[in-house]
Amino acid sequence: MRVLFIGDIVGSAGLSHLKKNLRKLTAEYPCDIVVANGENVNRKNGITKQEAEEIRYAGVDIITLGNHAFRQQSVYDHLDDCNYIVRPANYPSACPGVGTAEFETAKGRIVVVSLAGQVDLDPADNPFYTADRIVKENSDAFIIVDFHAEATSEKRALGYYLDGRVGCVFGTHTHVPTADEQFLPKGTAYMTDVGMTGASDSVLGAEKSQAIQRFLTKAYVPLDQAEGAPKINAVYADTEKKIIERISL
Numbered sequence: 001m002r003v004l005f006i007g008d009i010v011g012s013a014g015l016s017h018l019k020k021n022l023r024k025l026t027a028e029y030p031c032d033i034v035v036a037n038g039e040n041v042n043r044k045n046g047i048t049k050q051e052a053e054e055i056r057y058a059g060v061d062i063i064t065l066g067n068h069a070f071r072q073q074s075v076y077d078h079l080d081d082c083n084y085i086v087r088p089a090n091y092p093s094a095c096p097g098v099g100t101a102e103f104e105t106a107k108g109r110i111v112v113v114s115l116a117g118q119v120d121l122d123p124a125d126n127p128f129y130t131a132d133r134i135v136k137e138n139s140d141a142f143i144i145v146d147f148h149a150e151a152t153s154e155k156r157a158l159g160y161y162l163d164g165r166v167g168c169v170f171g172t173h174t175h176v177p178t179a180d181e182q183f184l185p186k187g188t189a190y191m192t193d194v195g196m197t198g199a200s201d202s203v204l205g206a207e208k209s210q211a212i213q214r215f216l217t218k219a220y221v222p223l224d225q226a227e228g229a230p231k232i233n234a235v236y237a238d239t240e241k242k243i244i245e246r247i248s249l
């Protein structure tokens with residue numbers, strides 16, 4: 001399977017850069033599915049229905065979310081109705097939306113899963129056991145896991161835990177790409193964090209002066225999304241040809 005996975009789209013800078021460049025990217029990297037994390041696309045975090053549709057129109061097949069999945073209340077009905085957005089599967093079943101999405105390709109069925117980490121994030125069920133259940137329920141599918149987590153240790157551990165049982169485990173949430181894209185020993189394509197799609201002249205997509213003030217003063221300083229030097233961070237994996245490449249555009 002050929003997978004293009006786009007790191008967290010942050011704000012209007014990330015969305016407009018994605019819209020301008022994704023078709024060029026998929027021309028260069030032909031793929032069977034494009035997945036993007038979209039949980040920070042709204043200027044107040046989260047995602048609206050319109051933003052989700054714009055991401056889809058840009059060329060993304062499935063949108064994953066994370067700890068900011070429910071920041072925009074207006075999207076709740078859309079999360080329940082649409083079949084192309086996933087929030088963490090290890091959140092309570094009463095939450096809006098679902099944790100897995102199916103995508104049909106000529107090469108077979110793909111299941112995209114969102115999982116949230118347990119370290120330094122909101123409480124959630126153990127993602128390792130949730131992944132076990134989803135793997136069991138979808139033994140015929142090529143599974144792509146977006147592990148939305150803070151700790152590199154938790155991410156690498158889940159990667160090895162699922163190695164050979166899923167097609168890809170790609171990490172999101174920190175907005176900083178790691179340099180460890182690889183195929184794990186049993187064949188799963190893996191990268192600890194794909195990074196973000198947004199203003200690179202920033203602190204994780206936020207205005208750097210405001211972020212610095214937070215650390216200097218400990219006071220609450222609202223963070224605006226930055227605009228400067230937009231960049232797409234992504235990872236491309238061809239699991240048949242055993243090609244995996246980190247992309248920074």
Ligand SMILES: [Fe+2]
Nearest residue numbers: 066067068173
């Ligand atoms: Fe996040």
